[in-house]
Amino acid sequence: MSTSEVLDTVPEFENLWREIRRFPVRVQVEEWARFYGARWPELFVKQTESYRSSRVSWRRVAETRVFPNLPARWSRIVAARRSLRSVIPSVDARVRARLGFRHPVVHILHVGIGCGAGWATKYGGRPAILYGLENAAELGWTGSPRLAAHVAHELAHLAHSDLRERAGRGGLERVRGAYGQLYVEGFATRMEAEGLGRSRSGGSERDIGWSRWCRDHEGELASRFLGTVRRHRSVRRFFGSWYQVGGHVETGYWLGERVIRSWESSRTLREIATLPQRSIRVLVGESLRAGRWRTGAARPDNV
Numbered sequence: 001m002s003t004s005e006v007l008d009t010v011p012e013f014e015n016l017w018r019e020i021r022r023f024p025v026r027v028q029v030e031e032w033a034r035f036y037g038a039r040w041p042e043l044f045v046k047q048t049e050s051y052r053s054s055r056v057s058w059r060r061v062a063e064t065r066v067f068p069n070l071p072a073r074w075s076r077i078v079a080a081r082r083s084l085r086s087v088i089p090s091v092d093a094r095v096r097a098r099l100g101f102r103h104p105v106v107h108i109l110h111v112g113i114g115c116g117a118g119w120a121t122k123y124g125g126r127p128a129i130l131y132g133l134e135n136a137a138e139l140g141w142t143g144s145p146r147l148a149a150h151v152a153h154e155l156a157h158l159a160h161s162d163l164r165e166r167a168g169r170g171g172l173e174r175v176r177g178a179y180g181q182l183y184v185e186g187f188a189t190r191m192e193a194e195g196l197g198r199s200r201s202g203g204s205e206r207d208i209g210w211s212r213w214c215r216d217h218e219g220e221l222a223s224r225f226l227g228t229v230r231r232h233r234s235v236r237r238f239f240g241s242w243y244q245v246g247g248h249v250e251t252g253y254w255l256g257e258r259v260i261r262s263w264e265s266s267r268t269l270r271e272i273a274t275l276p277q278r279s280i281r282v283l284v285g286e287s288l289r290a291g292r293w294r295t296g297a298a299r300p301d302n303v
Contacts, residue, residue, distance in 0.1 A: 002102070002103070002104040003104060004088075004089075004092045004093075004096075004104045004105040004106070004107060005104065005105075005106055005107070006085065006088055006089075006106075006107045006108075006109065007040075007106055007107065007108045007109070007123075008081070008085065008109045009036075009039070009040060009043070009108065009109060009110045009111075010077070010081050010109050010110065010111060010133065012035075012039065013032075013035060013036075013110070013111050016031060016032075016035050017070070017074070017111075021070070021071060021074075025063050025067045025068055026063060028067045028070075029059060029062045029063050029067055032062070032067070032111075032113075033048075036110070040110075042123060042124065043108060043110060043123070043130070046115075046119075046121065046123075046130070047112050047113050047115045048113075050115050051113075051115075058113055061113060061114050062113040062114070065114055065242070066112075066113050066114045066134055069134075069138070070111075070134065073134070073137040073138065074137075076136075076137035076140070076142050077111060077133045077134065077136070077137045079142035080133050080136040080137055080141060080142045080147065081109055081133055083142060083143060083144045083147045084107075084109055084131060084133075084147050084151070085109075086144055087144050087147055087148040087151060088107050088151055091148050091151045091152055091155070091195075091196070092105060092107070092151065092155065094195070094196065094197075095151070095152045095155045095156070095159075095195035095196065096155060096159070098194065098195050098197070099155070099156065099159040099191065099194070099195050100159070101155065101158060101159035101162055103126070103127050103158075103162070104126070104127075105126070105127050105128060105129060105155065105158065106123050106124065106126050106127070106128040106129075107128070107129050107131065107151075108123060108128060108129065108130045108131065109131045109133060110130065110131065110132065110133065111132075111133050111134050112130070112132040112133075112134055112135075113134075114132070114134065114135060114242075115130070115132055115135075116130075116132055116135055117131065117132055117133075117135040117136040117139060117141060117150065118130070118131055118132075118150055118151075118153065118154040119132070119154070120154045120155075120157035120158050120161070120172075127158045127162075129151070129154040129155070129158070136150075139249075148196065149192050149196065152191070152192045152195045152196050153188050153189060153191075153192045154188075155195065156187070156188040156191035156192060156194075156195055157172065157184070157188045159191070159195075160172060160184070160187055160188060160191070160273055161173075163270065163273045163274055164273065164274055167274040169274055169276065169277075172184055174277065175277060175280065176277070177281065178225075178228070178229045178235045179229070179280060179281045179284035179285060180277070180280055180281070180284075181235060181239065181252070182225065182235075182238075182252060182255065182256040182259060182284055183256065183259070183260070183275075183280045183284055184256075185239060185252060185253050185256045186252075186253070186255070186256020186257045186258070186259050186260040187256070187260050187272065187273060189253045189254075189256060189257040189260075190257045190260045190261060190269075191269075194269070210248055211254075213246065213247075213248055214248070214251055214254035214255070215254075217246060218254075218255070218258060220246070221238075221245065221246075221251055221254070221255045222255065222288040222289075224238075224245060225238060225252070225255060225288060226285075226288050226289065235252065238250070238251055238252030238255065239252045239253070255288075259284060259287045259288065260272060262287055263283065263287070
């Protein structure tokens with residue numbers, strides 16, 4: 001299995017940040033754009049295009065949600081970077097071997113504009129994970145255990161996409177809609193545990209209070225998700241770190257994992273990973289409406 005690599009842009013950006021941190025926010029954003037646009041243009045374009053495709057101004061988000069908070073969060077950015085550098089090599093090797101994903105991965109650490117703490121994608125034509133340390137700092141993800149689970153989650157997305165491509169289903173970009181998002185994130189959350197050889201996923205380790213609340217409100221979460229879909233509204237509040245359900249963020253990861261686990265008594269993980277799009281829509285809807293949560297006894301070599 002080829003070795004993955006780490007592209008760490010943070011030290012260079014930190015040098016720039018020391019010079020501009022007392023400048024007006026608008027100027028900071030311009031300097032950020034000039035810096036990343038010149039040094040790592042593909043990384044810059046991926047982030048800005050993600051906002052343009054959603055018809056959102058990336059500058060407005062950067063100037064109102066991201067850069068005003070960087071000074072207070074910089075120590076957490078440094079801590080998150082340190083933890084990621086320490087866990088990526090071992091987690092990458094272990095998870096890729098366990099999930100049978102043999103392609104080397106480019107792990108890119110950067111300070112971005114709020115596109116997410118992790119983004120499984122391609123960079124330079126290769127499988128890659130973009131780690132937005134501004135989002136990791138916002139979430140308080142600075143410790144090695146939490147970030148190891150985070151790395152495993154994003155690697156699971158890459159492995160899942162590869163499995164679907166090899167099965168003739170196309171990559172994860174072919175899995176669309178709200179039910180598709182719940183399935184994709186639920187599967188990756190489930191595979192955090194499988195990849196790290198744990199009995200529980202990293203999602204349930206984020207915070208004891210978060211886990212307990214999600215467990216106690218499973219039925220309510222399912223009903224809210226179904227209601228949101230029926231009203232044709234965005235389900236981002238179940239996944240985005242800037243949105244909440246019942247005072248808690250990212251509850252969709254918990255709900256999605258529970259749906260995936262409920263299928264394991266009748267399907268292998270490989271079968272779950274390669275379900276057709278139509279089956280995903282039907283099964284997720286049925287599971288949410290039924291609310292019968294059963295944990296199957298999946299085997300690691302089923303993936």
